[in-house]
Amino acid sequence: MSRPVSERVAPASVEARGWGWRHAGRRRWAIEGLDLSIAPGERVLLVGPSGSGKSTVLHALAGVNGGAEEGESVGELLLDGVGPADRRGRSGLVLQDPDSQVVLSRLGDDVAFGCENLGVERSEIWSRVRDAVDAVGLELPLDHPTSRLSGGQKQRLALAGAIAMRPGLLLLDEPTANLDPEGVAEVRAAVSRVLDRTGATLVVVEHRVDVWHELVDRMVVLGREGRVIADGRPKEVLVSARVELLAAGVWVPGEPLDVGAARAADPDTDVLLSGHGLTIGRQAGRPLRTGVELAVPAGASTVLTGPNGAGKSTLALTLGGLLRPLAGRVVAAPALAAGIGPDPSGWRSRELLHRIGTVFQEPEHQFVARTVRGELGVALRALGEQDTASRVDPVLERLRLEHLAEANPFTLSGGEQRRLTAASVLVARPRVVILDEPTFGQDRLTWIELVRLVRELADDGVAVLSVSHDAAYREALGDVRYALGADSLGTGKAA
Amino acid sequence: MTGRVERAAPTTTVIGRRPSDATEAPAAVPPPRLRLLPRVNPVTRLAAAILVTTPLLFTIDWVSAAVALTLQLALFLAAGVRPSTMLRRCWPILVAAPLAGLSMLLYGRPAGTEYWSFWLARITDGSIELAVAVTLRVLAIGLPAVLLFLDVDPTELADGLAQVWRLPARFVLGALAGARLIGLFLDDWRAMAMSRRARGIGDHGAVRRFATMAFALLVLAIRRGSKLATAMEARGFGARTARSWARPSTIGAPDAALLVIALSVAGCAIGGAILAGTFHPVWV
Numbered sequence: 001m002s003r004p005v006s007e008r009v010a011p012a013s014v015e016a017r018g019w020g021w022r023h024a025g026r027r028r029w030a031i032e033g034l035d036l037s038i039a040p041g042e043r044v045l046l047v048g049p050s051g052s053g054k055s056t057v058l059h060a061l062a063g064v065n066g067g068a069e070e071g072e073s074v075g076e077l078l079l080d081g082v083g084p085a086d087r088r089g090r091s092g093l094v095l096q097d098p099d100s101q102v103v104l105s106r107l108g109d110d111v112a113f114g115c116e117n118l119g120v121e122r123s124e125i126w127s128r129v130r131d132a133v134d135a136v137g138l139e140l141p142l143d144h145p146t147s148r149l150s151g152g153q154k155q156r157l158a159l160a161g162a163i164a165m166r167p168g169l170l171l172l173d174e175p176t177a178n179l180d181p182e183g184v185a186e187v188r189a190a191v192s193r194v195l196d197r198t199g200a201t202l203v204v205v206e207h208r209v210d211v212w213h214e215l216v217d218r219m220v221v222l223g224r225e226g227r228v229i230a231d232g233r234p235k236e237v238l239v240s241a242r243v244e245l246l247a248a249g250v251w252v253p254g255e256p257l258d259v260g261a262a263r264a265a266d267p268d269t270d271v272l273l274s275g276h277g278l279t280i281g282r283q284a285g286r287p288l289r290t291g292v293e294l295a296v297p298a299g300a301s302t303v304l305t306g307p308n309g310a311g312k313s314t315l316a317l318t319l320g321g322l323l324r325p326l327a328g329r330v331v332a333a334p335a336l337a338a339g340i341g342p343d344p345s346g347w348r349s350r351e352l353l354h355r356i357g358t359v360f361q362e363p364e365h366q367f368v369a370r371t372v373r374g375e376l377g378v379a380l381r382a383l384g385e386q387d388t389a390s391r392v393d394p395v396l397e398r399l400r401l402e403h404l405a406e407a408n409p410f411t412l413s414g415g416e417q418r419r420l421t422a423a424s425v426l427v428a429r430p431r432v433v434i435l436d437e438p439t440f441g442q443d444r445l446t447w448i449e450l451v452r453l454v455r456e457l458a459d460d461g462v463a464v465l466s467v468s469h470d471a472a473y474r475e476a477l478g479d480v481r482y483a484l485g486a487d488s489l490g491t492g493k494a495a
Numbered sequence: 496m497t498g499r500v501e502r503a504a505p506t507t508t509v510i511g512r513r514p515s516d517a518t519e520a521p522a523a524v525p526p527p528r529l530r531l532l533p534r535v536n537p538v539t540r541l542a543a544a545i546l547v548t549t550p551l552l553f554t555i556d557w558v559s560a561a562v563a564l565t566l567q568l569a570l571f572l573a574a575g576v577r578p579s580t581m582l583r584r585c586w587p588i589l590v591a592a593p594l595a596g597l598s599m600l601l602y603g604r605p606a607g608t609e610y611w612s613f614w615l616a617r618i619t620d621g622s623i624e625l626a627v628a629v630t631l632r633v634l635a636i637g638l639p640a641v642l643l644f645l646d647v648d649p650t651e652l653a654d655g656l657a658q659v660w661r662l663p664a665r666f667v668l669g670a671l672a673g674a675r676l677i678g679l680f681l682d683d684w685r686a687m688a689m690s691r692r693a694r695g696i697g698d699h700g701a702v703r704r705f706a707t708m709a710f711a712l713l714v715l716a717i718r719r720g721s722k723l724a725t726a727m728e729a730r731g732f733g734a735r736t737a738r739s740w741a742r743p744s745t746i747g748a749p750d751a752a753l754l755v756i757a758l759s760v761a762g763c764a765i766g767g768a769i770l771a772g773t774f775h776p777v778w779v
Binding site (some may be wrong): 059062063064089091092095097099101102103104105106108109112113114115116117118119120121122125126129147158161165262263264265267278279280287288289291293294305310311315317320322323348349350352353356357358362364365366367378382383410424425428479480481482483 | 506
């Protein structure tokens with residue numbers, strides 16, 4: 001397909017020679033001794049274990065690592081042969097979190113923001129905005145409110161904002177980590193279209209290799225401290241560096257997941273928690289779904305799926321006694337209620353603790369203590385336990401967090417944070433565990449670990465309910481499977 | 496049959512349905528546009544509000560406030576603001592004004608006949624007059640402050656502040672982008688409250704819970720803010736290049752007209768008070 005010449009850009013080159021960066025106040029270098037040369041127009045996938053400094057490289061190339069007060073650098077990192085800070089607008093960066101990148105309240109204004117900062121003429125800005133919105137496939141009016149976009153749409157908006165600046169280098173920092181499969185596909189297609197139109201150089205950091213390996217023509221693997229340990233065509237690197245990639249938690253396409261398959265369970269035996277004629281919603285008068293009937297049996301793993309906005313998380317919170325149903329009843333079986341009323345939303349917080357444990361989607365909402373060990377102690381202290389160490393240590397060890405026991409929860413990596421939130425709930429030994437998108441954005445190692453953990457819990461007799469978009473997770477753990485209906489067809493059986 | 500029963504592969508049960516009376520999240524209802532004002536720059540409205548209300552701060556008498564309030568009501572009605580809209584948008588002021596009046600009624604400087612007294616509270620001719628003056632004044636200051644901004648879009652206001660008043664773009668746009676995060680903080684707060692209940696620490700007293708959650712929200716706010724700052728910086732925000740503006744923000748004859756109207760209202764109010772002999776500057 002021929003495209004207007006005006007959208008093509010001069011692709012940028014990247015050159016790193018012995019480059020390193022250390023954040024102010026840290027002893028360890030985030031990345032050290034990086035030697036890398038990227039030719040104009042190349043499409044590079046950068047992978048490596050967490051802590052290998054991948055994001056640091058991207059931020060430096062985007063010129064947002066800050067000046068001398070934010071950290072120090074050694075060696076050289078050049079964009080078109082000069083320092084990135086002197087080449088504002090030559091690179092465009094898309095970050096991981098969809099919510100933290102929206103600047104303005106109308107779609108078109110947000111895309112125009114970068115052009116304004118670069119001093120582009122007004123008439124030129126709006127033609128660029130229309131091209132960019134078209135290129136990322138956002139078929140919405142320019143005055144559409146940005147607050148009403150889905151995660152995938154917000155990431156495409158961020159991409160449009162970046163390419164409207166006509167950068168020669170596109171930098172993507174785990175752009176799909178916070179998205180559901182639909183959003184991932186949207187963003188991938190948008191990036192592919194944008195690169196075909198502009199011919200820009202691409203550097204993408206991502207542990208989901210399967211999303212990108214067909215779109216890039218080069219794959220670079222960083223080891224700890226940022227040494228390049230493999231570099232070449234994706235197909236070849238996936239073979240030659242397979243061991244290192246797996247050890248780094250990278251999703252190597254085609255590599256089997258050694259976790260076993262779900263085994264069908266009867267949803268009506270040993271039910272601990274059930275919903276009857278539930279109408280769910282976060283606000284009175286704003287019901288999301290009605291007529292919801294489900295049962296969560298002990299000793300099995302139940303997986304709940306459904307389209308975006310159907311209220312999966314809302315249903316999980318309702319079952320967990322954290323939201324009141326708008327109508328209908330949540331019933332805790334006598335074995336679970338153990339002497340108190342059957343309605344979890346009427347229980348006290350302390351009573352909930354060893355009955356139903358809920359792990360939320362966003363780890364940062366859940367931290368209340370200053371250290372990892374402190375997080376685990378919270379539940380035990382609330383239960384009035386004296387000897388917390390004997391309960392905390394085994395859980396820390398089980399979830400490989402013992403070396404982080406004194407670390408601040410906010411400083412952990414995404415995978416570590418997810419394990420910590422699970423640990424701080426499991427330490428109270430609840431009979432029912434509810435997990436909201438436990439594998440969202442996780443690397444392969446954390447994924448396997450979480451799946452095995454859930455299986456162990458179910459084998460120990462716990463009733464586990466997970467909300468998940470993840471097809472592989474459902475295959476491994478969907479002993480009982482529910483889907484929140486997409487339409488008004490009501491209840492029924494589906495394959 | 497004894498022993499293990501061969502189980503079938505798991506099947507998926509579809510549960511729940513969309514409520515028949517499902518109300519989609521209501522489309523943001525556009526606020527009523529003020530007639531006669533659409534081509535007036537938001538910063539001019541800010542200037543007009545200041546012009547109308549500032550003189551009222553210099554005198555405490557009922558005539559100036561009553562004149563200003565009457566003219567304002569007539570002008571807003573002419574601009575197409577329905578009385579119901581006024582009530583809906585101005586209720587905090589409608590509550591605050593009588594409360595301010597009540598405290599004047601009881602504790603205002605006593606003068607003339609005394610009607611009732613209890614300890615420090617005395618109702619006199621003087622305090623009644625003061626109460627009326629203060630009630631009207633709160634209304635006359637509050638009404639334009641709310642109604643002039645009824646249909647102002649924050650982005651347009653920021654454009655005006657930066658382009659017409661030449662306030663530093665970095666500051667204005669930073670504040671505008673930051674204000675957008677407030678909606679996210681509300682969601683954060685709800686999620687944190689639920690998470691604390693799930694973690695067994697939701698039974699604490701309200702004060703302690705509020706304090707710890709407020710601190711946690713602050714931490715979260717700083718993290719969100721710094722992420723937003725990085726995203727803005729990556730798009731060239733704060734670069735030394737002269738910034739251009741995608742949306743022009745200009746002023747013209749309609750802006751001048753609004754300022755003249757604002758000045759006339761203020762002039763009539765003060766002039767009326769002087770003519771009526773009730774003008775009472777606060778510095779006397």
